[in-house]
Amino acid sequence: MRPIIRREFPKNLKLVLQNSGEFPGLDIFICTTDPYKEPSLGVVNTALSVMAYEYPTEKISVYVSDDGGSELTLFAFMEAAKFAGYWLPFCRKKKIEERCPEAYFKSNYAYCSETEDIKHSRKTQAHLGLDRILGEKGRAH
Numbered sequence: 409m410r411p412i413i414r415r416e417f418p419k420n421l422k423l424v425l426q427n428s429g430e431f432p433g434l435d436i437f438i439c440t441t442d443p444y445k446e447p448s449l450g451v452v453n454t455a456l457s458v459m460a461y462e463y464p465t466e467k468i469s470v471y472v473s474d475d476g477g478s479e480l481t482l483f484a485f486m487e488a489a490k491f492a493g494y495w496l497p498f499c500r501k502k503k504i505e506e507r508c509p510e511a512y513f514k515s516n517y518a519y520c521s522e523t524e525d526i527k528h529s530r531k532t533q534a535h536l537g538l539d540r541i542l543g544e545k546g547r548a549h
Contacts, residue, residue: 434468441475448484453510456488460499460507498522 425431436458440451451472458470474481491509499507506512 431464431467434463436468436470437473438470439473439475440481443476443478443480443484448478448481449510451481452484452488453508455485456492456495457508459492460496460504 438451438454438458440446440448455470455472459468461468472485495509498504504512506515
């Protein structure tokens with residue numbers, strides 16, 4: 409075997425490209441099929457991480473293919489779309505390097521009043537949304 413070892417130099421990118429018009433278009437495909445083998449939270453974290461890239465938003469497209477057609481994955485992405493409204497501006501404003509929400513919120517440097525507000529509002533909204541979907545019969549007693 410001959411493993412390939414590559415190094416990235418993201419800081420040099422700004423030297424090569426003069427403006428955002430020179431960035432190539434970027435299409436990213438995220439595939440999933442079974443929310444029990446590939447938990448929806450992991451797939452959502454991947455999508456949010458990609459969407460938070462420091463890349464011109466008009467040049468990047470993220471596609472999710474759910475071959476299993478899972479309602480759970482659909483619900484997770486509906487909630488992720490709402491969360492992205494908080495997460496993406498927060499990452500840009502605070503220059504967050506760890507853009508995977510799950511990894512960021514588990515880290516030691518994630519504590520500040522703004523992150524606590526984001527976590528609390530998302531937990532409340534997610535809980536209300538699940539209650540609506542599951543109804544009284546679906547809740548565990």
